[in-house]
Amino acid sequence: MRKKDATILIVDDDDDILFSARISLKKYFSEIVTANNPKKISNHLTTSTVDVVLLDMNYRIGFEDGKEGLYWLKHIKEISPETTVILMTAFGSVNLAVEAIKKGATDFILKPWNTEKLYGVVNAGLELARSKRKNTQLETVQKQQDKDFHQQTEHIIGNSPAMQSAGKLVKKVAPTDANILILGENGTGKYVFAKEIHLQSERRNHPFIHVDLGSLNENLFESELFGYAKGAFTDAQKDTLGRFELAKGGTIFLDEIGNLPLHLQSKLLTVIQNRKVTRLGEGKERELDVRIICATNAPIHEMVDEQTFRQDLLFRINTIELNLPPLRKRIEDIELLANHFLKKLNLKYRKKIDGFSKEAINSLKNYSWPGNIREIEHIVERAVIITDNEKIIPEDLHFSAKKATLNLENNLNLEETEKLLIEQAIEKHQGNISRAAKDLGLTRAALYRRLEKHQL
Incomplete structure (x- = not known):
């Protein structure tokens, strides 16, 4: 036996x-x-x-x-x-x-x-x-997932070459236990990709635990990640599992790891290297069986050069590095994403909006999307709420004046480019036609003609 x-x-x-x-x-x-x-x-x-x-x-x-x-x-x-x-x-x-x-x-x-x-x-x-x-683990995992219920998983959406390349890499690395670092701007879908890697892995039937290191108080870092024993500090009324133990058999997703201070990076490195965790107030080490995925929007390689991020920790977390493209680099996917969110939001708000007008799609494609996918969802949601039309039209789309920069890299339509430049000049000078005309290199009369032409 x-x-x-x-x-x-x-x-x-x-x-x-x-x-x-x-x-x-x-x-x-x-x-x-x-x-x-x-x-x-x-x-x-x-x-x-x-x-x-x-x-x-x-x-x-x-x-x-x-x-x-x-x-x-x-x-x-x-x-x-x-x-x-x-x-x-x-x-x-x-x-x-x-x-x-x-x-x-x-x-x-x-x-x-x-x-x-x-x-x-x-x-x-x-x-x-x-x-x-x-x-105990299942109950705590369930409580954690209930707390994060609003963060529902989206699917990876996109037919652009950049997204196809990212999708192929996910299929290759998901079945392995390699540590993965996902890089990308805010709103590019790092959480979605991390969840997709988990769902395509052998660990799919075990927990997926998301930790936002960017919002985690430094004083709570060890107790949240490593857990604590009863009596370890004033409010520690019972033994509590940390996020690493909650992820047993599954995946832990350490989001915004670039925000972690140096003194906490060393503590995390020790856990990742040894694959063991010690709860606060205890002396015993507990074996870890977790897959580690990290993500950041910070320039982490430059941070290593500046000595604000540990090079040995970077080596540990980026066995595989996955770079997600910003939305302005994947214009082919904008219409696809907009229709995806429209379908979802039609259900949410019990509406029957039948797509976007051609002009609205052009407006979406000509915007630079500093907030990426998260921003396009927000703009489509606002349009769904306010529109009285059968289709969403340009007037329903509210781009942030502070962020509305022209995406010249992907916009080669002269009419649309002219219209967007005029809109930005008017926004910039708060409706002052004389100043807007001067900024555009036009006379007041020429600007008025163009305003009429574009129905602005």
């Missing part, structure tokens, strides 16, 4: 009992630890993950009431509530057994025991401990 990967702690003041229990169980479980004094329990629980504790009920000579066992049972449950406790005694008492189970014991075994009976009780306790840990 192959040994089960588990840690069993046996606590008894009789060395013969410890020896006998260890011999009986060591052929079934990978780690058998013994302690002849219950005061050693705390050290074992805080330095390693103990699955099952076999706990003697009595330690003082002449006292056989089991009160010490009940005291240490309570102590164990406070330190490690997911650990299964099985009480041992040579003096069977139904009342004591009932009291012990009410206080959190899983089972009760009499000494001397039958080896098969002992194995059966401990094995059942092990399965219970694993089930508790799994349920």
